[in-house]
Amino acid sequence: MKKYIKYLIPPIILILIGFLISLIFNSLIGSMSWIALVIVYWSGISIIVYRDSKKSGKRIKEYFKMRNFRWYLILLALLVGIIPLPIFLISYKLFTTTFLIVSWLLVALINPFFEELFWRGYMLEKGEDIRFGIKALISSALFTLSHPAMWGVFPNQC
Numbered sequence: 443m444k445k446y447i448k449y450l451i452p453p454i455i456l457i458l459i460g461f462l463i464s465l466i467f468n469s470l471i472g473s474m475s476w477i478a479l480v481i482v483y484w485s486g487i488s489i490i491v492y493r494d495s496k497k498s499g500k501r502i503k504e505y506f507k508m509r510n511f512r513w514y515l516i517l518l519a520l521l522v523g524i525i526p527l528p529i530f531l532i533s534y535k536l537f538t539t540t541f542l543i544v545s546w547l548l549v550a551l552i553n554p555f556f557e558e559l560f561w562r563g564y565m566l567e568k569g570e571d572i573r574f575g576i577k578a579l580i581s582s583a584l585f586t587l588s589h590p591a592m593w594g595v596f597p598n599q600c
Contacts, residue, residue, distance in 0.1 A: 449569040449577075453584045456486045456560075460592035479592060480549055487560040494564060505563030561585040 463482045467475035495502055537543045565581035566574070 452490050457588045457591050464592050484556050487556045491564050505559050
């Protein structure tokens, strides 16, 4: 049980801090509060992975190494990943300034690297004494939970 608690602490702290930042900045600055969340989220991931890399002696690029996944699982992941596309296309009217368009494009291009680094790289490498299938379920469940917990705070902006 202790190994699971130690394994769960970093992602849960990351999600809780993201949730609190979302709430605080949404009430302070409204529609641009997602920028504060992105900065805190990426910084948190960077700190967690950097500390782990120093502790374990790994280089950061080792967290990105590809596992032996089957092609149909990769295809399934891509299909699931495009589910939000219609919502994005319906909301095109929200993108009213060049700054907003460029910001969202940058986040769309950069964020997947941070999420892969943490949710697949870090989470699947940690907990050496936990079975891989269990780590994959935990990582997937927490990754899924992180979205409504952090990004769901902005219902009027999304």
